[in-house]
Amino acid sequence: MSAPVVPAVPTVPARFARTPHVARRERTEQIAKWVFFAMSVSMILPLIAIVAYLLYRAAPSLSLEFLLDVPRKGMREGGIWSAFVGTLYLVWISLAVAAPIGVLAAIYLHEYARDNWVNRLIHLAVINLAGVPSIVHALFGLGAFVYAARFGYSVLSAALTLAIMTLPVIIASTREALASVPKEFRQACWNVGATRWQTIRRVVLPNSISGILTGIILQVSRAAGETAPIMFTGAVFFKAVQRGELFPYGLNDQCMALSMHLYTVSTQVPNVKESIPYATAVVLLGSVLMVNATAIALRVWLRNRKRW
Amino acid sequence: MAADDAKRPPLGPFPRPGGAAERLRRPMLSLVAERLLEAAIRLSGFSAVLFVAAIFFFIFREAAPVLFSREFSLTEFLFSTRWYPTSESNVRYGTLALTLGTLSVTGIAIALAVPFGLGAAIFISEFCGPRLRETLKIVIELLAAIPSVVWGFIGLTVMNRVIIALTGAPVGVNLLNGGVILALMSVPIIVSIGEDALKAVPDSYREAALALGANRWQTVRRVLVPAARNGLLAAVLLGVGRAVGETMAVLMATGHAVRVPHSLLDSVRTLTANIAAELGEAPAGSDHYRVLFLTGTLLFLITFVVNLGADLAIRSVRRR
Numbered sequence: 001m002s003a004p005v006v007p008a009v010p011t012v013p014a015r016f017a018r019t020p021h022v023a024r025r026e027r028t029e030q031i032a033k034w035v036f037f038a039m040s041v042s043m044i045l046p047l048i049a050i051v052a053y054l055l056y057r058a059a060p061s062l063s064l065e066f067l068l069d070v071p072r073k074g075m076r077e078g079g080i081w082s083a084f085v086g087t088l089y090l091v092w093i094s095l096a097v098a099a100p101i102g103v104l105a106a107i108y109l110h111e112y113a114r115d116n117w118v119n120r121l122i123h124l125a126v127i128n129l130a131g132v133p134s135i136v137h138a139l140f141g142l143g144a145f146v147y148a149a150r151f152g153y154s155v156l157s158a159a160l161t162l163a164i165m166t167l168p169v170i171i172a173s174t175r176e177a178l179a180s181v182p183k184e185f186r187q188a189c190w191n192v193g194a195t196r197w198q199t200i201r202r203v204v205l206p207n208s209i210s211g212i213l214t215g216i217i218l219q220v221s222r223a224a225g226e227t228a229p230i231m232f233t234g235a236v237f238f239k240a241v242q243r244g245e246l247f248p249y250g251l252n253d254q255c256m257a258l259s260m261h262l263y264t265v266s267t268q269v270p271n272v273k274e275s276i277p278y279a280t281a282v283v284l285l286g287s288v289l290m291v292n293a294t295a296i297a298l299r300v301w302l303r304n305r306k307r308w
Numbered sequence: 309m310a311a312d313d314a315k316r317p318p319l320g321p322f323p324r325p326g327g328a329a330e331r332l333r334r335p336m337l338s339l340v341a342e343r344l345l346e347a348a349i350r351l352s353g354f355s356a357v358l359f360v361a362a363i364f365f366f367i368f369r370e371a372a373p374v375l376f377s378r379e380f381s382l383t384e385f386l387f388s389t390r391w392y393p394t395s396e397s398n399v400r401y402g403t404l405a406l407t408l409g410t411l412s413v414t415g416i417a418i419a420l421a422v423p424f425g426l427g428a429a430i431f432i433s434e435f436c437g438p439r440l441r442e443t444l445k446i447v448i449e450l451l452a453a454i455p456s457v458v459w460g461f462i463g464l465t466v467m468n469r470v471i472i473a474l475t476g477a478p479v480g481v482n483l484l485n486g487g488v489i490l491a492l493m494s495v496p497i498i499v500s501i502g503e504d505a506l507k508a509v510p511d512s513y514r515e516a517a518l519a520l521g522a523n524r525w526q527t528v529r530r531v532l533v534p535a536a537r538n539g540l541l542a543a544v545l546l547g548v549g550r551a552v553g554e555t556m557a558v559l560m561a562t563g564h565a566v567r568v569p570h571s572l573l574d575s576v577r578t579l580t581a582n583i584a585a586e587l588g589e590a591p592a593g594s595d596h597y598r599v600l601f602l603t604g605t606l607l608f609l610i611t612f613v614v615n616l617g618a619d620l621a622i623r624s625v626r627r628r
């Protein structure tokens with residue numbers, strides 16, 4: 001046994017000691033990390049503060065009575081029932097129109113379409129439909145449904161406008177849900193002789209149904225919050241409704257809507273009781289966020305349950 | 309029914325009457341239903357194209373009479389700042405002030421939203437742990453879900469007071485207010501698309517950079533941002549698209565003066581807010597009404613170009 005040439009123990013730490021260069025490198029990394037962290041947090045903290053402030057200002061009006069009562073004294077007092085029910089109407093009808101078309105369109109795009117110019121055109125149309133400003137959708141609804149189709153200013157016109165506006169939401173999330181089903185599942189099914197539709201019906205849809213539901217839920221939240229598209233197609237400032245009445249509107253009636261009501265009480269009506277606009281905003285924001293939280297919870301639950 | 313059966317190819321190589329192949333035949337009803345469903349699926353697939361075409365058709369149809377009438381001048385519509393739609397003697401339809409309003413509000417929003425949005429995207433994608441990442445992504449998704457009319461209300465009440473307190477301006481609904489609100493609205497889009505773009509950069513790039521001794525900040529600056537350049541550009545463009553098209557929030561938060569803004573505290577009106585504010589008062593079929601539809605056509609074309617640009621940018625990322 002010869003004597004060790006290099007005394008190993010003392011030099012290893014010496015070789016990996018922090019040189020000024022390494023120290024500087026670590027410092028810049030830390031600085032970058034905290035700057036980016038601050039940037040992320042600076043978008044979120046003001047929002048929490050704002051929501052807390054809205055809640056604080058809305059507190060005097062917030063109660064079940066506020067939800068169930070109709071607006072009184074030229075909307076200066078009372079509740080928001082007529083608007084709340086109107087929003088439910090618009091959301092359900094637009095959902096009934098947009099959900100089948102959107103899901104089928106996504107099935108076409110993901111399961112049937114080949115990569116050629118027709119489908120690039122469809123893809124471009126979907127992207128563009130998502131980017132069209134809401135007020136342009138309003139103009140379209142006015143020109144197409146109110147005047148050309150002679151539906152007049154009605155729940156139907158407003159709901160159809162909302163349906164077309166929210167279609168891309170459903171298409172995009174359904175496509176994502178379909179894409180999450182592995183290709184091998186389809187190939188196995190084709191190999192035992194199933195047709196395309198049988199494969200979709202028995203294998204693809206059962207494995208992606210929860211993802212599709214998430215997309216539909218997101219459409220609901222989007223439709224509930226939109227104001228501009230319904231402003232000129234069927235939503236009105238005020239409509240007399242009984243307190244707590246469940247079916248106050250017909251398809252050809254005009255209706256009130258929560259989002260429109262918030263716009264009205266905060267800008268168009270003078271001398272409104274201080275807390276009413278805040279409470280309306282809190283109810284609208286609360287419903288939309290609750291619906292979205294449901295969609296997120298569903299997605300997280302789904303991902304944890306996944307077996308492949 | 310018989311004719312239909314004859315047209316169908318036989319199932320299996322040797323069809324024998326009453327044999328196994330015969331029993332495998334599906335009932336007529338299910339075949340017809342399948343055909344119908346596939347037709348519905350194809351039709352729905354094309355519906356998006358139909359809807360976009362219909363949107364352009366119906367808006368342009370209402371706008372066309374005034375566009376092709378003799379006393380209307382397109383140069384005045386685009387480049388004059390005089391917007392007097394309801395004047396008795398001197399009716400003028402010049403949208404330059406409105407276009408500048410849109411540009412200035414969008415400019416402020418993007419100047420605020422891009423650094424914060426991309427910074428947050430980099431933090432989420434490169435610097436934070438999985439648990440914090442999930443939380444931040446959920447919060448940002450909720451941020452994106454807030455309806456625009458609620459943003460407008462926040463501008464009208466909260467931001468209004470904050471701006472009056474900070475700057476001493478007499479009125480707090482102005483260019484700055486609208487810009488900040490729009491920035492908060494477009495940040496979620498920039499973050500989520502930007503994060504997707506960074507995630508699309510292969511991990512081998514990161515590993516190569518780290519193996520050369522770069523720290524994470526150097527990796528981000530020298531490797532990831534250049535590699536994800538197109539995707540980040542798409543994120544910014546989609547943010548711009550959102551800001552240009554936003555209606556209710558700017559209607560409520562920017563004040564109502566149709567004029568060329570000179571300072572941050574001037575109130576302005578945008579193309580979108582102008583349609584929302586005046587469409588209710590313009591009688592159907594009047595020149596004023598048609599000019600508002602023409603403004604809508606202009607907006608449609610602007611957002612079309614912006615979205616097309618974003619899509620091309622994203623596409624070039626995927627190809628690589």
